[in-house]
Every structure is written in C-alpha cells, then in structure tokens.
Amino acid sequence: MQALDAKDLGRALCIITGASRGFGRTTAIQISELVKPKSVLVLAARNVEDLRMLQADLAASKAGKAGVVFEYVVADLGVKEGVECVVKAIKLKSSEDFDHLILVNNAGSLGALRYARTFTDMSEVDSYMSFNLSSPICLTACVLEAFPRREGLRRTVVNVSSLCGLEPFLSWGLYCSGKAARDMMFRVLAKEDPDIRVLSYSPGPLDTGMQEEARTLTADNSLRNTFTDMFTKGQLLTCEASCAKLMMLLLKDEYTSGAHIDFYEI
C-alpha cells in the first residue's frame, strides 16, 4: 500500500487500451504526468493516425521531455491477433526495469443500442462480447503472466466500467451485460490474487464520441432524451475531471481491491 501522500505512480509500465480517443487518451496524458522518468506507456488502439498524434503530443509534453517513453500498438482488440500484438509489445519489456505495472482496460464499445428482444443474431452478440469481455479478460491474463508477482513490483489493473454494469438501462442490454460480466471477472481476480490491485472505475457520463452515439442511437426514446438533456444542459463530465478522480484513486491506493467505484461516489 502506498503512503497517503504518494505523489507519483512510480517507474511504471502502463498499458492503456482504447488510448487514442476520449477517456483513454486523457488517461494516457494524466498518467504520463504521474509516473517517473523512464516509465513506459504502451498505447493501444485501432486508429494509427490518432495514436501517432497522441504519441507526438506526449513526446513533446513535460513528461516526454523528462524521459517518459511513449509507444503505440495499432491493434483491433476484438480479435485474438489484436490482443497478441499488444502482448508481444509488452513481452519485449523487462520486469526489472519497473516498480509498477499498470494496465488500464479502457477499450470498449456501446454495441447496438437496441432492445434485448431484438438480439436474434448470435454473431452480433459474440462479436460484441469478444471485444468487450474476452479481450480485456485475456489481455489482463497475458499481461499478468508476462509480469508475474515479484518483490518490488506493484501490479494494478483498472477496468473502465460503468453504472450500466450495476443497473439495467433500456435498450442498452449488450453494454450492461458486458460491463456486468467484466466487473465480475475483475472481482474474481481481486479475490484470487490479493497482491494485485484491481479497480473497476465508473467514469460517469462523459462528453465524448460515445455519448454522442448514446444520444443519437439509443432505441429507447426516454433514455435517448435523457442523454440529450444532459448534453444540452451541460451536465456531461469532461474526461479530464473524471480521469483526475481515477488518478487520485490510484495515487491514494486505498480502494478495496475489486471494488466498483463511481465518479459520483468520491
């Protein structure tokens, strides 16, 4: 456990999925400001252009100039090969070079925002669960295997979750189920390996592309209107504000491992 006044996350190897945009991008930026020089951030996402821009921005930042290293991996985490690409990049690193391993399972998609009774196509559900459930489960297992328990190495796994993992939302069955399953797998992991710090963080309603999808594509009228209202009334959170709370949680390191913690709870 870190001291309460910890000011940094150590010399860290951080893997962030879905890093090119939205909450993942902000996480990359904010983590880069909290790790020690010679830390390495591995940024995974599908879009090479977005990743290149992020890498350039980070390399030119204060953290980059202080010696934090930024790498990116172009990978579609919806397929086995994508996960393997990220794992390959991780395996090139030596555990001895770091005192903190941080994996942020941020990548995710809303999937079709339709009513549960319409999911008649098994390939659609399979494909959704592959990207949103199997992929973070397997990436986490591979990363933990590549960086096994070692004296002097802290290991932290973040699951970017949602209130939808706890409560049913109309026409959001895929997203709710996927998040519920992820939360549970990470609760199991936390219980199995008390030396690993596991956090399911629910970032709240963020002003991102995903929320735009939510307020335009949600099949349920009432829920769609709620999202539109939140947007027009300026009630959406910035990624910066939400991510700052996640960083505070990681720095304080006092959360119960496996817990689901919501932006609004802290």
Add this chain to the structure above:
Amino acid sequence: MQALDAKDLGRALCIITGASRGFGRTTAIQISELVKPKSVLVLAARNVEDLRMLQADLAASKAGKAGVVFEYVVADLGVKEGVECVVKAIKLKSSEDFDHLILVNNAGSLGALRYARTFTDMSEVDSYMSFNLSSPICLTACVLEAFPRREGLRRTVVNVSSLCGLEPFLSWGLYCSGKAARDMMFRVLAKEDPDIRVLSYSPGPLDTGMQEEARTLTADNSLRNTFTDMFTKGQLLTCEASCAKLMMLLLKDEYTSGAHIDFYEI
C-alpha cells in the same frame, strides 16, 4: 398475473434447453405435470440418446397420457446453427394454440475452473461466452420474435442462474462472469418489456454431474474442499426439491420480473 391459487401453467408451449440431464431434465418432468393437455414441451440438448429416453419416459407418464406432447431437438447451443435448429422447431408452432409461452434457459457449462490470471486464450473465453451468454440471449430474442405479444398469451422467460452471478468464487471466473452477464441481460429485458415475466432462478448446489465437476476440477483448493464437504455431508440439493420451488414461483407468478431469486430465499 395469475391468481394465487393457480394450479397449472396453462396450455403452454415450453422450451427447455439442456433438458436431457440434471436440472433441465427435472424441469421438463415437473413442468409436464403442471401444464394442460395439448401443451407442447420442446426439449433441447446435445445428446440424442438422453433426449430419446426422456421423451419416452415423458410420453409414458401421466402427462403424456393426458395429451401433453413432447418433442426434442438435438442441438449444440454453443453455435449459431444450434440456436437456429431450436428456433426452426418453434416456428412450426402456432401462437394461437397456446395461452402460455415458457422458455427455460437452463443449458450451461462450468467452463474451465481455473484462476482468472490463466485465461490467456481468447478463443477459450469466446467459446465459453458463446454457449453461456450469446446463446440464451439470442434464443430468447428469437423465441419472443416468433411469439410476439398477443392478447391472451402469457410469456415467461426463466434464466437458470447461480449465486455465482452475484458473488465472486475463486477459480470460477468464467462461470461467475457468464452468470452475471445473463442476469443483467434478463434484468434489461424485464425492464424493457413489462408484459414479459422474467425470472433469474438460482437453484442452489445440486447433486448433479456439474457438482461432480466442481468438486474434482475446481483449481482453488479451499473451494474444491467445500464442494467435497457438501457432497460427503449430504448437503447438496436434489434437482426435484430445487425445481419444485421454481415451479411454485411460476405457479404463484408473484415474483418481481427480472429478479434474481435463490432457492434459499424462499
């Protein structure tokens, strides 16, 4: 809503998955005793021999003699084609012939009973989730589509769940995640379609082949010993006793739609 003293489940079309053995088999038997003549039970499972025997037993039973019809579909619900086979059989039926549609999503598997950190193979997780999550979601959607809302037709969907859908069990990550995801999808369905009666029933620790798997293959020593103790001390439930409570819930029809109800709660 049924009257409190309902003595039967109506003239029903019942689809039961994983019907050839264990809890599914018992459910088929007990439901057959509660439906009216000319009801049809469609029994789905992989093993044709087991299905034939069950069909023969049921045909020779009091229910069979009274005119309840038993059909079986040999299908592997882990693949799209399996779900399609069951749906094909259902689509041959006419909604007008029934006043109650009952789907019991019972089929399921424990999967590998290993620690979460060992699930490095995405195909293994994909395949588990396909059978245990995508398949009941899609079968439910297909059945509801084939039998849309109609005056005079009650529709009931049962999700055979587990305490593992609520609480993490060591080395049971796949099973726990799958059940958590199923529970959530059925909570969403219940909220979306208040006219459908949705029940996640947790049958308790049953003296079945699945429990034998649990007490021999569970990676976690302590949990494995707990299962062995329960077995040797005769603490496992019979399928009959647990299924009787499910039948009581269905007959009374007073549960909150979408609720997770455990054998020990009632």
